[in-house]
Amino acid sequence: MIGDVIKAFDIVAELFDDDDLLDYFEKTWIGERKRRGVGRKDPQFAHQLWNVYDRFIAGVPRSNNAVEGWHNAFASRVSINHPTIIKLTEKNRREQSKFEIDIAKILQGHEVKTRKLMYKKLDERIERLVGAYDSSQLGQYLSNVAANIYL
Template sequence: MDLPLTSEIGELVDYFERTYIGRTLASGYYLAATFPIDLWNYHFSPSYGLPGTTNAVEAWHRSFNATVGCHHSTIWKFLLALKREQGLVEVRQTNYLAGKPPPNGGGLSRVRKH
């Protein structure tokens, strides 16, 4: 492993700390994350009477796992999958802002005929 790779990994770790975890500075002060842990972590949700997951989250997770293509991917496959996901999100956002209706949600909007 060469130095630029180590530097890139360090930048990725710094990003996750700044954005999702928070960090303690050398001075001893705690710098809160942009998105605090209790905003995105659902570990204790059931103890607050909240659902642990939602069908939408489970559907996204299954789709993302299919994009990655394996259960224990390399960091590079994972980052490539994140980039693809970001591209999809940007397309959906652009379509939404343009007033286009969302794509069919996998049959959720279909009416069953008897």
């Protein structure tokens, strides 16, 4: 949740050893503490820009991996780096036809794109964690989410 980002950062920062990385992360993503007074400076990237809690609640994908996947697949179908306008137009027409077929299948109740089972299960686990979110148990929540991250 956006309102708990700084509190969550403080919990994680207590467990972290690398001050340089922590300083970078705080300056870029959280917002440095003000030297005078209370509060923090604005981060380089606003919390709303990168925090995916609300996206997950809304059922919106957490990443742009699907777009990247489409782009890579389309680039391989075009098969050359600098196609002529005629070749590119033909590939776009084929791509449009493919999407129109997919849309028709979706409207008929078919599931067009199946995701790998491991990603479906990961999303289900994260969905359960997000659904049970309790800001008073933020440390445990972070620990549970971290247990689902694979590097």
